[in-house]
Amino acid sequence: MNAISHSRIAPNQQPTEVTASAPRLQAQELSLSYAGKPVSSDVSLDIKDGKFSVIIGPNGCGKSTLLRGLCNLLPPSTGQVLLDGHNIARLPPRKLAKEVGLLPQSAQAPPGITVVDLVARGRYPHQGPFRQQSVEDERIVAMSMDAAGVSDLAHHEVETLSGGQRQRVWIALVLAQETPILLLDEPTTYLDIAHQLDLLSLLRKLNREGGRTIVAVLHDLNQACRYADHLVVMKDGEIITEGSPAALMTSALLQQVFGLDAVIINDPVSHTPLIVPR
Numbered sequence: 001m002n003a004i005s006h007s008r009i010a011p012n013q014q015p016t017e018v019t020a021s022a023p024r025l026q027a028q029e030l031s032l033s034y035a036g037k038p039v040s041s042d043v044s045l046d047i048k049d050g051k052f053s054v055i056i057g058p059n060g061c062g063k064s065t066l067l068r069g070l071c072n073l074l075p076p077s078t079g080q081v082l083l084d085g086h087n088i089a090r091l092p093p094r095k096l097a098k099e100v101g102l103l104p105q106s107a108q109a110p111p112g113i114t115v116v117d118l119v120a121r122g123r124y125p126h127q128g129p130f131r132q133q134s135v136e137d138e139r140i141v142a143m144s145m146d147a148a149g150v151s152d153l154a155h156h157e158v159e160t161l162s163g164g165q166r167q168r169v170w171i172a173l174v175l176a177q178e179t180p181i182l183l184l185d186e187p188t189t190y191l192d193i194a195h196q197l198d199l200l201s202l203l204r205k206l207n208r209e210g211g212r213t214i215v216a217v218l219h220d221l222n223q224a225c226r227y228a229d230h231l232v233v234m235k236d237g238e239i240i241t242e243g244s245p246a247a248l249m250t251s252a253l254l255q256q257v258f259g260l261d262a263v264i265i266n267d268p269v270s271h272t273p274l275i276v277p278r
Helices: 063-070 093-099 115-126 135-148 163-177 193-208 221-227 251-258
Strands: 025-034 037-046 052-056 078-083 100-103 181-185 213-217 230-235 238-243 262-266 273-277
Touching: 025 063, 037 063, 037 078, 037 238, 052 063, 052 193, 052 221, 063 100, 063 181, 063 213, 093 100, 093 115, 100 163, 115 135, 115 163, 135 163, 163 193, 181 193, 193 213, 193 221, 221 273, 230 251, 238 251, 251 262
Parallel strands: 052 213, 052 230, 100 181, 181 213
Antiparallel strands: 025 037, 025 078, 230 238, 262 273
16 A cells, blocks of 8 residues: 555544533643753643644744643653643552553664564553453454555665655554553654645544544644644743634734745635645
């Protein structure tokens, strides 16, 4: 398969019920640093349950740092992240990995590992300490590879693949993890335009039909407007506004955040905001 397929993925895991007043995943007054350098301070964000949210902003504004903080990959210096009301820093790693999956920017595979073996690692949170891979695990791994368009690469070593192929392998791993919350840091990196659109369509399908909460960092503003239910706009380590693409995307916002002189028109296909630089 040459493209990411989104017709056959059907996650078994149903979204966990939450109260209307408390989102499952919340950041409260986070201060985050990277390589000893402060990146953001007092950032608070409620992740919209059951929505496809996209974080946008200029390079270096703290988007990826915030995403890493949301899954405790980067512990905050102050503040906390809550999952179902519990500080994720105090949750057992296996429990957290059953609920929140992360696709980082620059994931590294162990030397010599094959595609199928790497994707199978996504099943580890669902296995006991001495449990071997089950028939159900194998089914989910195969389904995830098919959805990401890498089934034909199953027995290839990951390090021999192109950048785009490796990216789709990592996507398959995250799908195999079957978490109700997915965090994706620039998931379209290395993908050509056709695979980018296939991936974003797959994520939207997982969100709308599978009930998964999805948060992605994207640089393509038109793709963000087309696929996101909710935009989070960052600049200089702060969240400056959030809301639906239709409500937020204005020429004034683009000038303020990106220094971009542009007009906003209606996308004739998706009827979402379409940004046209002057």
